[in-house]
């Protein structure tokens with residue numbers, strides 16, 4: 001069945017029909033129907049404001065309100081409701097459905113409002129709820145990081161700089177690094193939400209409304225914290241959406257780095273992790289393969305979200321005030337960013353519950369590679385040697401050890417002593433993996449007692 005064609009919203013000025021190709025190009029209804037519930041809610045609040053302003057009688061207001069309520073029900077219960085009526089966008093759709101249900105009275109609702117304020121209002125209402133959903137998912141991922149850390153509290157892995165083994169760290173410390181990143185993302189999202197939660201409705205296209213609409217009351221009815229102070233700004237900026245995309249990009253950047261670590265640690269070259277079958281795939285050709293597709297996709301999808309950020313910035317940068325149709329491009333960017341971030345958080349969460357840790361391999365890696373060289377320099381500093389000199393001395397010791405193909409603590413005491421008289425028997429204890437980790441006991445360090453306290457603090461913060 002062909003969808004029926006409602007009348008244009010701008011009948012009077014036009015005698016001709018829109019070109020079919022242009023109409024399809026111009027429409028946003030195929031995607032902005034996602035704003036349907038927000039649009040109806042905004043309509044109900046506006047209807048109440050018009051009653052209050054004396055533009056609608058109580059009876060008219062009641063009729064419109066109850067019709068909008070029915071429209072919401074019909075739309076939420078059956079997708080076909082959207083297919084039966086072709087519309088340019090969700091705002092014209094809801095209005096057409098209203099007129100279809102209650103006749104000319106439906107046309108009274110648009111006094112003092114424009115689709116420009118509707119779209120800005122809908123988008124803010126929708127994004128506000130979505131931010132809350134992203135927050136919940138971020139929190140769940142933080143929770144999984146803590147669980148993973150607690151389950152492997154004793155595990156030591158090499159910490160890297162330049163992807164060269166640097167110093168041993170606790171795996172739990174690595175987990176908490178990502179916990180902190182996501183904690184900042186959550187703070188940023190909280191902050192974005194404040195600027196999202198401002199009501200544009202009542203801007204009436206661009207100049208403000210001449211009806212006695214109590215915008216503060218509309219804001220309260222829709223749960224907005226405040227009303228926009230300038231009608232031109234309210235209908236024409238999308239900085240709130242860009243701010244969200246930028247925060248979402250940071251979330252994706254963090255998830256992508258976590259993904260990259262997991263991918264690396266799951267290679268046979270590293271071998272610290274093995275992903276369970278639940279979050280890995282095989283190869284159609286090579287029988288031995290186990291591929292970390294889950295994490296690769298999280299890493300890969302960061303590109304889409306960064307792209308949406310740049311795309312919306314670019315769309316907005318040259319626009320004259322106030323509304324321009326270019327801005328219709330904001331929605332697909334925002335929708336896809338929200339979906340991508342939520343999906344990536346959810347998969348990351350599942351992966352964290354499906355990583356097997358190879359304790360012994362990680363320990364061997366953390367013990368080798370001279371990752372305790374800094375500890376030897378610190379040992380000399382504790383004996384009064386200036387750090388620069390200690391660094392130089394240990395550098396020479398490392399060269400000797402490399403030449404002989406052994407670790408620092410495998411060098412005989414006499415050889416160590418010939419590099420520095422201050423080195424004594426207690427050096428071997430100092431160079432042990434346990435001691436190397438345990439000395440990093442200040443705030444922010446990887447010592448087990450410190451990490452245990454941070455884990456507790458992390459749980460309290462959740």
Ligand code: ARG
Pocket residue numbers: 028032088089115116119323325327328329
């Ligand atoms: N579909 C439009 C958008 O998404 C709604 C606003 C249209 N306003 C207008 N004057 N054409 O931006």
